[in-house]
Amino acid sequence: MPAKYPELEWLIASPGEDFNWWVKDVSDPIHWDFDGLGIIDPKQWNYIMDHMDPLREFGLVTELVEGAFIGFSIEKNLGENRIRMARSSDLILDNETALFVLPDVVNEENGPYAEFLDHIIMLRIEQLNDLIEFGQNLTRSDLEEVLRDEMINLDYEGKGLHHFTEITFILEYVPAGYDREEDPEEEREPSDEGEIARDIPDPTEGEEAIPEDETMRWDEEQEGEEEEEEV
Helix, strand or coil: CCCCCCCCCEEEEEECCCCCEEEEEECCCCCCCCCCCEEECHHHHHHHHHHHHHHHHHCCCHHHHHHCEEEEEEEEEEECCEEEEEECCCCCCCCCCCCEEEECCCCCCCCHHHHHHHHHHHHHHHHHHHHCCCCCCCCHHHHHHHHHHHHHHHHHCCCCCCHHHHHHHHHCCCCCCCCHHHCHHHHCCCCCCCCCCCCCCCCCCCCCCCCCCCCCCCHHHHHHHHHHHHC
16 A cells, blocks of 8 residues: 655654654645644653553554554754654554654644544543543543643643644543542553663764753663662
8 A cells, every 4th residue: 555645755853842843844845734743752652652552442443543643763863953754664553663753634624643633532531431430421522621721721822732742631631620540541650751762773873962851861871770770
């Protein structure tokens, strides 16, 4: 099957002050509006997958997840905090691959990413209704109303809503007034802040270094922390 958007062969992204990665340029500007377009880094994607895993019990459709995103791998450090990424043919749900993941938002209203969000909202609501005894069952409108308020607040503060924030907001949603300890996601330890798949090529090799932040800590630092814990 031919790949979607064959013109989308590469993109350029930079880490922002919010520690998220934002797309600065793409090879297909005709179809892709990269103004405010975020891309999910490998550590963030692993965190999302961990939190989606319990939704399998409620009917998570993995094909729908795969179809909603496009994987990219680091190709070259361009300097000035800019990384060029090449499109990858690897499956994004393969834990062994370290991919940056771009939501398919060419059609924001009815496209694959919008369908993915609708899917996990319904499953999250079903999950919460199964685990917590509410006075009356939650509905998708309960979650969507709170998500809308969050988007309005970010817009008012002049901040863009990154896709990682949007997805995790849904997967971690618990209604106000309920103990978050009843939420199964709270029982799962989030991914190690320094964890990032080991097969990511180091973009700083032979190039101007990109400042390391919470999303881009490399193996040497992580190994040093592990040695300290063993002392």
